[in-house]
Amino acid sequence: xxxxxxxxxxxxxxxxxxxxxxxxxxxxxxxxxxxxxxxxxxxxxxxxxxxxxxxxxxxxxxxxxxxxxxxxxxxxxxxxxxxxxxxxxxxxxxxxxxxxxxxxxxxxxxxxxxxxxxxxxxxxxxxxxxxxxxxxxxxxxxxxxxxxxxxxxxxxxxxxxxxxxxxxxxxxxxxxxxxxxxxxxxxxxxxxxxxxxxxxxxxxxxxxxxxxxxxxxxxxxxxxxxxxxxxxxxxxxxxxxxxxxxxxxxxxxxxxxxxxxxxxxxxxxxxxxxxxxxxxxxxxxxxxxxxxxxxxxxxxxxxxxxxxxxxxxxxxxxxxxxxxxxxxxxxxxxxxxxxxxxxxxxxxxxxxxxxxxxxxxxxxxxxxxxxxxxxxxxxxxxxxxxxxxxxxxxxxxxxxxxxxxxxxxxxxxxxxxxxxxxxxxxxxxxxxxxxxxxxxxxxxxxxxxxxxxxxxxxxxxxxxxxxxxxxxxxxxxxxxxxxxxxxxxxxxxxxxxxxxxxxxxxxxxxxxxxxxxxxxxxxxxxxxxxxxxxxxxxxxxxxxxxxxxxxxxxxxxxxxxxxxxxxxxxxxxxxxxxxxxxxxxxxxxxxxxxxxxxxxxxxxxxxxxxxxxxxxxxxxxxxxxxxxxxxxxxxxxxxxxxxxxxxxxxxxxxxxxxxxxxxxxxxxxxxxxxxxxxxxxxxxxxxxxxxxxxxxxxxxxxxxxxxxxxxxxxxxxxxxxxxxxxxxxxxxxxxxxxxxxxxx
Amino acid sequence: xxxxxxxxxxxxxxxxxxxxxxxxxxxxxxxxxxxxxxxxxxxxxxxxxxxxxxxxxxxxxxxxxxxxxxxxxxxxxxxxxxxxxxxxxxxxxxxxxxxxxxxxxxxxxxxxxxxxxxxxxxxxxxxxxxxxxxxxxxxxxxxxxxxxxxxxxxxxxxxxxxxxxxxxxxxxxxxxxxxxxxxxxxxxxxxxxxxxxxxxxxxxxxxxxxxxxxxxxxxxxxxxxxxxxxx
Numbered sequence: 001x002x003x004x005x006x007x008x009x010x011x012x013x014x015x016x017x018x019x020x021x022x023x024x025x026x027x028x029x030x031x032x033x034x035x036x037x038x039x040x041x042x043x044x045x046x047x048x049x050x051x052x053x054x055x056x057x058x059x060x061x062x063x064x065x066x067x068x069x070x071x072x073x074x075x076x077x078x079x080x081x082x083x084x085x086x087x088x089x090x091x092x093x094x095x096x097x098x099x100x101x102x103x104x105x106x107x108x109x110x111x112x113x114x115x116x117x118x119x120x121x122x123x124x125x126x127x128x129x130x131x132x133x134x135x136x137x138x139x140x141x142x143x144x145x146x147x148x149x150x151x152x153x154x155x156x157x158x159x160x161x162x163x164x165x166x167x168x169x170x171x172x173x174x175x176x177x178x179x180x181x182x183x184x185x186x187x188x189x190x191x192x193x194x195x196x197x198x199x200x201x202x203x204x205x206x207x208x209x210x211x212x213x214x215x216x217x218x219x220x221x222x223x224x225x226x227x228x229x230x231x232x233x234x235x236x237x238x239x240x241x242x243x244x245x246x247x248x249x250x251x252x253x254x255x256x257x258x259x260x261x262x263x264x265x266x267x268x269x270x271x272x273x274x275x276x277x278x279x280x281x282x283x284x285x286x287x288x289x290x291x292x293x294x295x296x297x298x299x300x301x302x303x304x305x306x307x308x309x310x311x312x313x314x315x316x317x318x319x320x321x322x323x324x325x326x327x328x329x330x331x332x333x334x335x336x337x338x339x340x341x342x343x344x345x346x347x348x349x350x351x352x353x354x355x356x357x358x359x360x361x362x363x364x365x366x367x368x369x370x371x372x373x374x375x376x377x378x379x380x381x382x383x384x385x386x387x388x389x390x391x392x393x394x395x396x397x398x399x400x401x402x403x404x405x406x407x408x409x410x411x412x413x414x415x416x417x418x419x420x421x422x423x424x425x426x427x428x429x430x431x432x433x434x435x436x437x438x439x440x441x442x443x444x445x446x447x448x449x450x451x452x453x454x455x456x457x458x459x460x461x462x463x464x465x466x467x468x469x470x471x472x473x474x475x476x477x478x479x480x481x482x483x484x485x486x487x488x489x490x491x492x493x494x495x496x497x498x499x500x501x502x503x504x505x506x507x508x509x510x511x512x513x514x515x516x517x518x519x520x521x522x523x524x525x526x527x528x529x530x531x532x533x534x535x536x537x538x539x540x541x542x543x544x545x546x547x548x549x550x551x552x553x554x555x556x557x558x559x560x561x562x563x564x565x566x567x568x569x570x571x572x573x574x575x576x577x578x579x580x581x582x583x584x585x586x587x588x589x590x591x592x593x594x595x596x597x598x599x600x601x602x603x604x605x606x607x608x609x610x611x612x613x614x615x616x617x618x619x620x621x622x623x624x625x626x627x628x629x630x631x632x633x634x635x636x637x638x639x640x641x642x643x644x645x646x647x648x649x650x651x652x653x654x655x656x657x658x659x660x661x662x663x664x665x666x667x668x669x670x671x672x673x674x675x676x677x678x679x680x681x682x683x684x685x686x687x688x689x690x691x692x693x694x695x696x697x698x699x700x701x702x703x704x705x706x707x708x709x710x711x712x713x714x715x716x717x718x719x720x721x722x723x724x725x726x727x728x729x730x731x732x733x734x735x736x737x738x739x740x741x742x743x744x
Numbered sequence: 745x746x747x748x749x750x751x752x753x754x755x756x757x758x759x760x761x762x763x764x765x766x767x768x769x770x771x772x773x774x775x776x777x778x779x780x781x782x783x784x785x786x787x788x789x790x791x792x793x794x795x796x797x798x799x800x801x802x803x804x805x806x807x808x809x810x811x812x813x814x815x816x817x818x819x820x821x822x823x824x825x826x827x828x829x830x831x832x833x834x835x836x837x838x839x840x841x842x843x844x845x846x847x848x849x850x851x852x853x854x855x856x857x858x859x860x861x862x863x864x865x866x867x868x869x870x871x872x873x874x875x876x877x878x879x880x881x882x883x884x885x886x887x888x889x890x891x892x893x894x895x896x897x898x899x900x901x902x903x904x905x906x907x908x909x910x911x912x913x914x915x916x917x918x919x920x921x922x923x924x925x926x927x928x929x930x931x932x933x934x935x936x937x938x939x940x941x942x943x944x945x946x947x948x949x950x951x952x953x954x955x956x957x958x959x960x961x962x963x964x965x966x967x968x969x970x971x972x973x974x975x
Contacts (some may be wrong), residue, residue: 443872576766725933726891733931737940738958 008059012054015068015103018114021045022072027109029103030080033729037110045114053117062122069115069131073107073138079194081143090154091172097151098175101139101409108135133185140183140190148194151176155195156202162238163206174242181244188246196247200254207231207258228259251388288362305372308363312355312376317610319347320385344385345397350419352377356424381428383654391431392664395438398422402458403451415457423464430711432469433674435666440477441521445660447484448513448560469708479519487513490548497544504544514545522670528558528580529605558584559610567625570645575653576625581606581614582658586625589643597639609661615641617658622651625656675710679720682706687730687742695721695738772780782842784851789841802950819904820860824848833883868909874939880905881935892929893953895921901939910942920966927962934960935972946973 021041027034052061076582081100088096112119112131119131129137137449155176162168180191200559210231214224235255291301326340359369381390400406401415402499410418429435446452460483466474491511498505538556545554561580565587578586581604588595588603595603601611612635617627619641627642628635686698687736693701699717706712724730733739792804800808828844828933830836836844848863850856867876875906882899884893893901899918906974917938921927926936937960948970955964 121863419848696956699956714956715961715964718958718964722931722933726931732958737937740958 008055009048010059011052011061011064014048014061017048018045018068021114022111025107026076026080029107041559042113049115050086050117053122058706062118065115066122066128069111069118070134070138072111073135074142076107077104077138077142082146085143085147085679091158091169093147094154094172096153096177097143097147097179098172100143101179101733104135104139105480108132111135136183136185144179144183144190148190150182152195152198156199159199160202160206163234170241177242177244183614186347191244196244196250199243199247200250203251204254204258205617207255211259211263224263231259232256245479288364291363291366301366301368304363308355308359308369309376312351312373313379315351316348316376316380316478319344320380320383321349324386341385341388341393341396342400345393348380348390349397349418352425353421362590377425377428378430381425382430388664389431389434391429391435392438394422394426394429395435395442398439399442399446399462402453402461404448404453405451406453412457413453415454416460419457419464423468424568426465429466432473433673433709434671436473436477436709437521437671440480440487440739441663441667443477443480444521447480473709476519479516483516483519484513490514493548494541494544497547498540504540506533506540508533508537510537510541512541515557521667523557523560525555525557526559526582526607526610527605528559531584533587534580567647569647571648572652574649574651577653577655579614579658581610582618582656585614585618594640594642597635597637597641600641611635613661614658615639617656621657623647623654623656675712675716676720678706678709679712679717680724683717683720683724684729687740691742692733693740695740698740781846781851785842785845786838786965788853789849789967790843791887793838800841802834805834805836808853811853812860814857814860817904819908821865822880822883823860823863823876823959824856825883826867826876827863829879830883833886866889874936877905877939878932878936881932892931893935894929895927898930898935906942913942916948916970917966920969924965924969926965927941934962937963 008437021037024034024037024041028036033552049065050067052059055061080106085093085096085100085191108131112135115131122128123130155173158168158173162170176189177195180195181188184190211224211228214227232252232255235252236248239245239251243251291304323340323344326343330340355373359365359373363369383390385393398419401410401418426432426435443458446458452458462474462477462481466478489546494510494512542554545552558580563578563580563583565576565578565583567576567586574588584604587598591600597611597615599635600615601608604611608612613624615628615635620633620635621627624644625647627644629642679702682702685696686701686705687693698721702717703712721730725732725740728743730740731743733741774799789800792800792808794801794804805821806816809818809821814820824844825833825836826949827837827847830840830844830894845851848856850859866872872965880901881893884897885891902914902918921930941959941963950967950970953959953967956965
């Protein structure tokens with residue numbers, strides 16, 4: 001039929017027809033005896049709507065029909081659905097709800113089919129919610145909102161019963177939760193806000209309570225961890241059966257957290273004062289178990305890592321205190337202060353080894369523990385002990401192990417192992433360049449005075465350092481070792497030269513070690529007035545060396561030389577091993593019986609400091625080769641000295657020790673000077689390649705470049721930048737004072 | 745007195761900018777109006793200049809100052825020097841003289857004196873002041889290749905240049921400079937940094953001071969020192 005031939009259907013008429021269909025639908029859903037809706041009936045209903053919507057105004061009833069659609073649903077809910085739900089409780093209510101929801105969905109589906117024409121045109125034209133949405137919204141606003149709290153509570157109590165081990169209707173729970181999900185029509189909000197939040201809260205409370213019950217009166221219930229593990233397993237199983245998968249991580253985290261914090265508050269609570277309580281084997285076992293359980297959730301390990309850090313710090317601080325006390329005692333007694341330093345370093349190294357073993361073996365080698373370890377040791381190793389830095393102490397420690405006659409009696413394996421540990425500890429020290437300088441100085445003494453216990457160990461240590469910190473680290477020291485080797489070869493050539501040239505014979509056995517200036521620590525050379533015998537030696541060697549190399553300049557460092565002198569004492573002739581300085585002083589007495597301080601000083605051409613030191617060693621120390629007048633304990637410029645012909649000792653040959661000058665201050669100064677150059681060079685390098693760079697960026701890159709050797713101080717960097725600005729290497733940008741520009 | 749019409753001759757509207765290119769304006773204005781002025785300016789120059797050197801020397805400047813009834817250590821004399829772009833402290837060349845007086849539109853001593861308040865205002869404009877501040881430092885570099893100024897002189901210069909603007913900061917900074925021992929001289933970067941410091945940093949709390957930025961180290965130390973003082 002053509003549209004314009006159609007008869008107008010008025011609203012009341014049309015609606016009456018619709019009502020019949022709707023009624024039938026309701027009855028079917030209520031379970032009342034009805035036949036199904038036949039095809040013809042459906043067609044009629046559909047066409048009625050169609051016609052009513054396509055009539056010409058004022059008979060286009062789209063709007064009214066849209067509203068009536070919703071009204072029918074609302075009416076049905078109010079009259080039938082809600083009452084039936086309100087009268088039921090607990091599980092029965094849940095079942096009813098599931099039923100009603102299913103019914104509602106069916107109803108909406110059918111009605112939407114009847115009213116479908118509205119969906120196609122009217123709704124789109126007016127941007128209104130589609131029929132399906134309207135239908136579900138009705139249920140949500142009228143049923144869901146009223147019952148959601150009640151429903152949620154019932155569900156959660158069911159879940160708790162399940163946790164207690166009771167059998168529950170899992171399918172029912174799942175169906176209810178599906179309602180929470182579907183009611184959002186694509187959004188998770190209703191599920192999360194109206195159910196999940198309450199679930200998490202309840203679960204936390206549940207486990208908190210449960211866990212407290214497990215903690216027994218004795219410490220560290222070992223079953224706890226097993227129970228905790230079991231709980232988590234069960235929760236996971238439950239979750240997979242009825243909760244939405246998105247709840248899993250949230251729930252598990254909550255549960256884990258509760259289980260942990262109950263335990264932790266017991267662990268770190270007032271009952272457990274002091275960290276010493278913590279690390280007996282029994283407790284370490286428990287800690288280890290905790291780590292295993294919580295290893296996947298690093299934030300839970302925070303309290304543990306803090307404990308580790310604090311424990312290391314406490315033990316470390318105790319060692320420092322011990323050492324400083326020992327130092328104080330020794331100083332008061334004026335005894336040799338060396339021993340406490342050795343003991344201290346040894347203990348720190350052992351402390352480190354102990355905790356590394358812990359972390360590796362007990363704490364799953366977990367990265368957060370390694371971090372905690374690193375932070376704690378960095379803090380410890382960058383302090384000072386009684387005025388000395390750990391860099392210094394560590395270098396001294398190495399010296400003690402590597403030199404002859406050391407107080408440490410260690411096997412070869414022990415030495416190797418200890419050196420390994422030293423290198424590991426060195427990684428924590430910021431001032432690595434300071435360590436290098438001290439180590440280098442002591443290495444120099446060992447090499448030059450033939451005090452190395454074992455060449456293999458020396459080489460091995462250098463290799464370890466090179467391996468850990470790079471080639472630059474050990475460049476100079478390897479140069480030193482090479483110099484010594486070359487010196488030996490050189491010596492052989494020199495001896496050949498002397499034997500082939502009788503005129504060139506110095507008359508004394510002479511050994512010369514040539515040092516390459518850059519590799520060795522800097523030594524001051526004084527113009528010592530050599531005894532005549534030695535002058536010839538120097539001459540001869542100079543000639544020899546000229547033949548070998550023409551373009552090198554030799555500077556003689558007499559302060560490092562040693563001399564064997566034959567002392568013709570009355571009781572017996574003895575060999576004296578002394579330094580060149582001491583020898584020069586003694587040889588003066590070949591031509592004079594008695595000399596004053598000033599005469600000696602003038603003849604030797606040395607400073608007061610040096611003269612005092614060397615005369616002290618010859619007249620006031622263990623071996624009194626010279627007699628001093630007056631016979632006091634210290635050297636005064638008014639003293640007079642005489643050869644002590646009566647001197648003797650049970651040994652045939654003795655070494656007269658000359659204590660070295662304490663060069664510590666100088667070492668530190670030199671290191672600071674080198675740092676200034678290093679910072680300068682680094683800044684220039686960076687700016688040259690970047691051309692323009694911001695201040696903070698520059699500082700960061702500078703620290704990055706230098707941190708392998710030392711940790712540059714921010715102020716030091718700033719100062720160098722300013723110095724470079726003054727020297728026209730850089731300029732500050734006119735508009736942005738935080739920006740620097742490289743000036744080519 | 746110049747008529748306003750000549751000012752507009754051949755100049756783009758935006759040329760009247762806020763610094764001493766005002767002098768360019770006058771220079772490039774039609775020359776016929778300036779020739780009488782120039783004559784008087786030159787005559788004035790010769791009254792103060794030293795015959796043999798052809799320059800106004802310190803004595804001449806002192807005489808000028810006394811004629812203007814301004815103390816020769818007054819900052820306004822420094823401002824006049826700035827206007828002239830005088831290069832050497834204590835001396836004015838004839839070019840510098842001409843430049844300065846032309847731009848100040850002064851060809852007699854009294855006119856010069858009357859121009860001083862306006863000059864002060866001009867200098868104090870923020871865009872000019874930075875330039876003036878830098879100029880005053882350079883003006884004090886008397887030796888060739890000299891790059892920094894000793895603490896004593898800097899303290900005086902600070903007082904002169906910034907005293908009226910930032911009294912408190914200057915007083916404290918001067919006290920600091922006199923007590924500290926790290927620095928014996930101040931360079932241009934530090935000098936300019938101090939002005940920036942006065943402009944940007946709240947005083948005396950220094951709440952917005954961040955030593956991790958590129959402030960000169962001496963200012964970091966100054967802030968530390970102040971904080972210690974304040975307890």
